[in-house]
Amino acid sequence: MDKAEGKELLEQEENTQKGRFLTFALNEESYGIEIRYVTEIIGIQPITEIPELPEYIRGIINLRGKIIPVMDIRLRFKKEFREYNDRTCIIVIDIEDTCIGLIVDSVSEVISIPEREIVDPPDMSKGGSRYIKGIGKVGSEVKLLLDCDKLLNEKDVHDLANI
């Protein structure tokens, strides 16, 4: 394929994905995650526990021969653990070649949120919104937009102490 052409296609793809978010529910809140990170959504699977890891890393799963870690978003956000049911989903995301599954209560839909509808999260010194990149307004609802990078790479103070 011609290089320029390929690039164009890629840009097109980026464009179609831009401003689109996969929303999922956690408790009463609705979160959004940029669609370009999402590889697939699967139902809950048997999880193999791995010792000595922070609680929110539930373990690893076998995704068609590929082994990926899964993280419980509830536990990551210090919410209380809820038993998994058939609504529980694993959102497989891929960020800079790191593949990881996020366990969420349920997946809602894919929506477009134009940039003008996204506002920065309020500056809270307590760090409550560390993983939130922005807040998107859709009609009367608000969606908390996740910062996946931080979700994966930022270590809790608590974890660091453990190491």
Next chain:
Amino acid sequence: MSGQFSNEPMLDMYIFETSQNIEQLEACILSSEKTSCYTEVAINEIFRIMHTIKGSSAMMLFNNISLLAHSIEDLFYFLREEKPKDIDCSTLSDLIFEGVDFIKVELQKIKDGNKADGDSSLLIEKIKEFLEPLKQQNPSKNESEKSAFKQPPHYYIASENKSSLSNFNYFKATIFFEDGCEMENIRGYTIVHNLKEFAEDIYYLPNDIIDNDDSVEVIRKEGFKVFVKTDKSYEAMNDFFNQTIFLKELEFIQLEDKEEFLQFNDSSQTIIKDNPVKVPQLHSEEQERTTNFTNQSIISVNVAKLDKLMDLVGEMVIAEAMVTQNPEVRGLQLDNFQKAARQLHKITSELQDMVMSIRMVPLSTTFQKMHRIVRDMNKKLGKEVQLELIGEETEVDKNIIEHISDPLMHLVRNSIDHGIETMEDREIIGKPKAGKVTLEAKNSGSDVFIIVKDDGRGLNKEKILERARKNSLLTKPVDEMTDKDIYNLIFLPGFSTKDNITEFSGRGVGMDVVVKNIETVGGMVSIDSTAGVGSTITTKIPLTLAIIDGMNIQVGNSRYTIPITAIKESFKPKEADLIRDPDGNEMIMVRGQCYPIIRLHQVYKVKKAITEFTEGILIMVGQDEKNFCLFADKLLGQQQVVIKTLPNYLKKIKKIQGIAGCTLLGDGSISLILDTSRLANKE
């Protein structure tokens, strides 16, 4: 060669071939130096290699390499033609080695994507300086011949002038290439191209091999016909043709009269012109490189593809287990199914073995590199050390070879630098003047041992202790330490007993890096030494990283896999054999020996596991001299497992002690592979 060159196959090829040529060259020089004279064969070989490098470098526009190669080629051309007496062999070797090193450095630059900007003119001057006096001592007998060589594009066309010189023989060769070797026309051209060097006149059929792609078909069907007029003998020409790569069949006859030959002459259709097409040069290279494998077709494959293949085969092994051990067929009387399943099993395991064997590479190339190191160090340190290689044909996984090359080099250097005494010292204590370093490889089960042994002074315990004390590396009282403990101190980071830093070793970053490198491939390093007699460093590395024989065990809801090789035995413990010391450590008495027990469920905090010893099972595992027992719920059975690494994300968060990786079981669930040696140290 990394992926960055995937878009430049020519460059890739160039780097690959040139490095191979260089390796070959080094081996050649080293063996020549050992006999302290350059045989005709060796000279020819070096000449040939340099010629190849010159050609391909010029083609790739690496002029500095090409020029250097050219001057070395000149030198060896002189040696070949004039056979001068009394050459200073060691200077000559030094000279070529310098050249080789230069080319290596440039190649590395090219590989890294930098410009090959080294300046070879100094070296070329040196070579000329070396050549000049030689020339004066041995005035050239045939200057014209020499000048002819200097202008290679013309010398074979001078046929008309020379034709009166001697009697010519006329030959006809019909060459059939092996099926599927591809590019028959180019290969044909290569032969013609090579023939030019010693043939007066060449005609060939089909005559449009370069321009016409259809000629490939003709060559395949009727063979490639070459008519040669040359002053060489029948044998020489026959040999030449027999060296063609991918040669399937050769029909070589001497023509009694010129007529058949001359019929071409009349039509004058195919007098070879100096064809500046450069592609064939590359192929002539290929041909030369693989001369030794005339009847073997070899292809080079990207390692990444092999890795993928390996993965796929691994998946298949798992899939096979999924089918044959499927709960839905269990307990059913299915004779035909069982038969088919067995057949499948046989094929998959054969396939697996095959894939493994593809990835296996003999250690010889790694070992051969050591000759050069020994030689260089001998020169620099004024020692006389011989290197003995044993078992260099031992094969290990390609991935592993890449990891052990550097550590081995380091170990050999250490042995020569620190281990072997100076010649004077050796004479005083009555040892042979020449020291000896032995590099040995041998198979043992699923491991390979690589042993570096020297007959030097051995390790000095006092010195080690003193140094360890100074760097506060001692963790327990000296009188409690065994010899081995003391020796093992040198593997600690920041330890170096050599006071003066030499070019080769003694920066104190040595041994711990060696250990680290070996450990990354799952190997171990141990050392043994006798003062005055020498030291032996043994590295144990696994044959492969990819597949192991494992025993699956269950603990609570979790499953673990222990490498079969680590397991000594497994048994149901009796209450009476259990011992508990005041600290709460549990031990078990087996045949009069006491072994510590590690409760897996405690170590990994597994819930719902069996805690009563008599209910579960003990598995005795051993690593080195350390034996201990693991307590698990039950054994699930033995299986070949494909090792997968834990996801990077997890590794980033925390390095989990005692877990080497994970694997998929037949039912698709995941089992964690235990690293028994780490587990032992965990406590």
